[in-house]
Amino acid sequence: MEPYKLGAWEISQKIRNRELTARECIVSFLSRIDSLEPKVKAYVSVLREAVLKKAEKIDKKVKRGERVGMLAGVAVAVKDNICTKGVKTTCASKILENFVPPYDATVVERIEAEDGIVIGKTNMDEFAMGSSTETSYFGPTRNPWDLSRVPGGSSGGSAAAVSAQEAPLALGSDTGGSIRCPASFCGVVGLKPTYGLVSRYGLIAYANSLEQIGPLARGTYDCALLLSVIGGYDERDSTSVNRAPRDYTRSLGKDLRGLKVGVLRELIGLGTDEAVVKAVLECASKLEEMGALCQEISLPVLSYALPAYYLIAMSEASSNLARYDGVRYGYRTEVDLDWNQVFSKSRREGFGAEVKRRIILGTYALSAGYYDRFFLKSLKVATLIKRSFEKAFQQVDVLLAPTMPLLPFRLGEKIDNPLALYMCDVDTVPVNLAGLPAVSFPCGFHQGLPIGAQVIAPPFREDLALQVSFAYEQAAAFKGRTPTL
Amino acid sequence: MALSKRHISKEEVEHVAWLARLELSEEEKELYTQQFNDILDYFQKLNELDTEGVPPTLHVLELVNVFRKDEVKPSLPPEEALANAPRKRGRFFEAPRIL
Incomplete structure (x- = not known):
């Protein structure tokens, strides 16, 4: 079998057992990338020479009988908002088109410490602002299941790369659904x-x-494996929580008998595509067959999550993106004027439409006279949402809901209507406001397009969410289905 | 509140964009004014919810005051720190004139 068809764990096992070399694997992925990228456009950059050298180093280690890591020789696609030392990290924005970070993100260091190989940087909505990967400065990524449709976003390149077998694993980032949305749309x-x-x-x-x-991965086991590698305390992030490292592959395979699953009524309610509702309810019955106890749970306050999420996200964006001043790094206008003009022209020329929209609305929501009405109000709503989840988790172990209220839509279908695009995030944003873990996994297909369900768990109970996803996946009728490309 | 209520005028959009140091074209000003009014209409939905006495979630984790030892550690060498600067002069970033 061609190595690109293998999962991450299989690859690292075969390399360790000398059934395959890391070089063979990497070459297989590079040729897969060469043949599919003209159609899918998942990557912003591919690290051709560097990856071969790294693969050869791993092969030498294996040959000498040295210890190799859990991700030995496994290609990992990394979203282009995660810093890679000496490799352009653009956020799919003109303003960072030529930005080369002088350091690696912690997650990249951890992947490399386990002998994983960053094979390329993936396309995304500009600065992760979007749900379709259409706002990328480099142009959109396509959905591998139907090239006329969006892959979801903002980590659309990462999900498409994994779905199209252009990498067995990928990293994304999720601010309001940016991992789960493309995972759902790309199956x-x-x-x-x-x-x-x-x-x-x-x-x-x-x-x-x-x-x-x-x-992101094609199966739950690989997803758990990568989480085990990247998770854990880091003193360089002051919001990192100091907990013992964990192997998330361990809880997989446990049966679901007695597990209490709450099906979220609000998120299967009005406005959700019928095919999605049907697939998620069928998923719930399947979980019941496997011994889980399903019940409907109603959290009415979740219908206020979307405006609260957008106001908080936009407000933070307006502050975070103030660093792009055209002085220390990033794009600077050619015009030689005073500070304010250079600053505002560089940003006019460097940012795309959606980024500008969010910066301005965020600035508005934080400005005098509006702060209480918008920003503070949203933070209070976040408290109510967090509390309602806490209450739900006194009754059930995990919650089940659709990941997206609709099937993957066509390129260009929604991009001119920002509000319609924001509405697509209605099922994913509550999780971010409450800081909870959630896994999106394929729960069915409709007219050849994948549908995703998400399992939401209490804080630090990723193991429970993964356990459900794994159990369902083993029983799913469409197990192992891949797009025809 | 009536749905047709205009929340923000073109002049206000211009002013807020200036606060964010973001120059806009005439076309963008028109488009954003329209779009922001639609979006702000929708955001009004939050007013339906009574949040009297509810504390804001400033942080989802209850972490307070994360300290580390104040030790000198190696920092980025100047040439690396300057490597991405669009303009530099010697060991300095070249900034636009301020006065």
């Missing part, structure tokens, strides 16, 4: 960790109180 597994579990050191900030880096 892969994606996990948003509990806030504070994975270091944000080296993640270029958009709304830092909400976002986490997380793994």
Whole structure:
């Protein structure tokens, strides 16, 4: 079998057992990338020479009988808002088009410490602001299941790369659904960790109180494997939580007998595509067949999550993106004028439409006279949402909901209507406001397009969410299905 | 509140964009004014919810005062710190004139 078809764990096992070399694997992925990228456009950059050298180093280690890491020879696609030393990290923005970080993000260091190989940087919505990967300065990524449709966003390149077998693993970031949305649209597994579990050191900030880096893979086991590698305390991120490292592959395979699953009524309510509702309810019955106890749970306050999320995210964005001044790094206008003019022209020329929209609205929400009405109000709503989840978790172990209220839509279908695009995030944002972990996994197909369900767990109970996803995946009728490309 | 209520005028959009040091074209000003009014209409939904006496979530984790030892550690050498500067002069960033 071609190595690119293998999962991450299989690859590292085969390399360790000398059934395959790291070089063969990397070459297989590079040729897969060469043949598919003209169609899919998942990557912003591919690190051709560097990856071969790294693969050869790993092969030497194996040959000499030295210890090799858990991700030995495994190609990992990394979202282009995660810093890679000496490798351009653009946030898919003109303003960072030529930015070369002088350091690696903690997650990248951890992947390399386990002998994983960063094979390329993936496309995304500019500064992670979007749900379709259409706002990228470099142009959109396509959905591998239907090239006329969006892959979701903002980590659309990462999800598409994994779905199209252009990498077995990828990293994304999730501020309001940016891992789970593309995982759902591309038919892969994606996990948003509990806030504070994975270091944000080296993640270029958009709304830092909400976002986490997380793994994407074609199966739950590989997703758990990558989470085990990247999770854990990092003193360089002051919001990192000091907890013992954990192997998330261990809870997989436990049966679901007696597990209490709450099906979120609000998120399967009005406005959700019928095919999605049907698939998620069928998923719930399947979990019941496996011994889980499902019940409907109603959290009415969740219908206020979307405006609260957008106001908080935009406010933080307006502050975080103030660093792009055209002086220390990033794009600077050619015009030689005074400070204010150079500053505002560089930003006019360097940022795309959606980024500008969010900076201005965020500035507005934080400005005198509006702060209480918008920003403070949203933070209070976040408290109510967090409390309602806490209450729900007194009744059930995990919650089940659709990841997205709709099927992958066509390129260009929503991009001219920002509010319509924001509405797509209605099912994913409550999780970020409450800082909870959630995993999105494929729960069905409709007319050849994947549908995702998400399992939401209490803080630091990624193991429970992954356990459900793994159990469902083993029983799913469509197990192992891949897009035809 | 009526749905047709205009929340923000073109002049206000211009002013807020200036606060954010973001120059806009005439076309952008028109478009954003329209879009912001639609978006702010939707955001009004928050007013339906009574949040009297509810504390704001400033941070989802209850972390307070994360300290570390105040030790001198190696920092980025000047040439690396300057490597991404669009303009530099010697060991300095070249900034636009301020006065």
